[in-house]
Amino acid sequence: MGVPSVLPLPAAASDRAGGPSRRPWGHMLLWTALLVLAPAASAAGTPSPQGxxxxxxxxxxxxxxxxxxxxxxxxxxxxxxxxxxxxxxxxxxxxxxxxxxxxxxxxxxxxxxxxxxxxxxxxxxxxxxxxxxxxDWLLLQTPSLLLQEGDHLLLRCHSWQNRPLFKIQFLQDGVSRRYSPANSSFFVPHANVSHSGTYHCSGFIGRMKHESNPVNITVQGRRDDSSFPVTIVVAVVVVIAVVAAVAAVAAWVCLRQSQSAATLTQAEEAAKTEAENSITYSLLMHPEEDPGLSDYQNM
The missing domain is CATH 2.60.40.10 (Immunoglobulins)
Structure with missing residues (x-):
């Protein structure tokens, strides 16, 4: 997955004024998000053709x-x-x-x-x-021995040289599942795991009854591949939310530090101004006596 280039954001007024910089936090959070999301995106991507x-x-x-x-x-x-x-x-x-x-x-x-x-x-x-x-005289045929849940299950009781077959019975684990006077097929449109088992069939060719050899058929639960993209989307949303929350906390901390620094500066300025005003007021209220004025008053 290509990593998009990131242009640095212009510094805020508080940064130019000497406050703590937010760039390291933003860059760190961005790279963390990219590192977390890269494996998920590569897993959902299409593999390159090979030959x-x-x-x-x-x-x-x-x-x-x-x-x-x-x-x-x-x-x-x-x-x-x-x-x-x-x-x-x-x-x-x-x-x-x-x-x-x-x-x-x-x-x-x-x-x-x-x-x-x-x-x-x-x-x-x-x-x-x-x-x-x-x-053999009789054979139980099927296209596949391994099925996924929801697939078609098709069985055929087949006689040698396609000789006429009568009184056909299909059995699963020794239990009869279907009987037909002449239909040699057994069809299940949507198989599930309960259809797994050992199957065989029996039937009459002329006056002789024959049985096929057993066939083991397995029906596996189907994996829901459609949930994979949903999982990826949920993971991406959660990661983005976490990154946004961390970024908000970091921005709040930086803002509080800037406000504290500004408040401290304002307090110092106020204290300095108050001190100067106090000195000026004191001088106005208690001016130093002029020696010449005292002599004039004495005379």
Whole structure:
């Protein structure tokens, strides 16, 4: 944060008359305020950009866990949309040389599990996105295992090769949360911390009942970022009020000292004047006798 230049204020009449100077107090209080407010302003500022923005890997469909032979599509996106130009893909740090397009699709196999990343000439290396491929009859799918309070909670009970699924049940920590004859989705529009837990689903494929493996989902309380600027403003107001109060006290002390000095000077002047008047009056009331006048009176 740039520190604004401060021009010295012209001296007051009392300063020019020899009274105590107020400049050191003003400068000290100003620098104290700047030092206190500088960390808050820098914390609220926008960080300077460092290099190109990161690319983003997006899964389609959005499930990070899929069954063998499911169709999976990976998208490499820039900050504002699909990436342009040749794309570098990697899985678990190993380049996928055969893929140079920002989008590619494949049928999932067990060997396709891993962390995928991408990068283009206009973007930096993306964060990893994990894809987990399993072999089972039934799988509970979700876009994310970690949610913030207020986010959507979406669960899907998925069968191998999309075989018809009936009598579907979703359970949280062993307690049934939803039952449907044929709807394989469970949706919560605004999740809260009570939706954290271990989920699994069950259903019938033909005449056989199957259950998925459990999935642990955590819903965290959302941090209210909007209160941060309010806190900064309140802190600034409090600091300004404190500085103003200290400045007022300092000015009052200086004023009292100036008034005391002026009062003392006036008292000295009054005493001196009174003394001179007393001497003059005494001389008028008791003049010294003239010797010549005495002799004349005697004669």
């Amino acid at each position: 190109p923005p990161k690319a983003v890997v997006r899964l389609e469909p959005p499930w990070f866990n899929v069954l063998r032979e499911d169709d999976v599509t990976l998208h490499c996106q820039g900050p504002h949309g699909p990436a342009d130009g040749p794309t570098q893909w990697s899985r678990d740090g190993t380049p996928i040389l055969a893929q140079v397009q920002p989008r590619f699709s494949f049928k999932a196999s067990l060997s396709d599990s891993g962390d995928y990343r991408c990068q283009t000439g206009q973007t930096g290396l993306s964060d990893p996105v994990h894809l987990n491929v399993t072999s």
